[in-house]
Amino acid sequence: MQLFSSLEWGDGxxxxxxxxVISDGLVCSYIADIGVMEEYRGKGVGSALMRETLKHTTLYTNSFKGCNSHY
Structure with missing residues (x-):
């Protein structure tokens, strides 16, 4: 089973x-991309999108040592 999820954050x-996000609906989720318009960056939009994502999955990262705090 494969699920695809899209979430948008709006201002008006x-x-x-x-x-x-692409997910098996149970355990594994892949965050394909996350994007925020430049003029809205640093205002918590991306964080809100990630918080909503993490309500439904566990985050495992495949990143360089010491970079996990970025996510």
Whole structure:
């Protein structure tokens, strides 16, 4: 079973951030991308998108040593 999820964050009629996740619906999720319009960066939009994502999955990273705190 494969699930695809898309979440958008808006400011009125404007989408200012989005993220896409591919998941088996049980354990494994892949965050395909997350993006926030430049003028909205640093205002918590990306963090809100990730918080919503983490309500439904566990985050495992495949990153360089010491970089996990970035995620």
């Amino acid at each position: 009629d404007t989408v200012v951030g989005s993220r896409r």
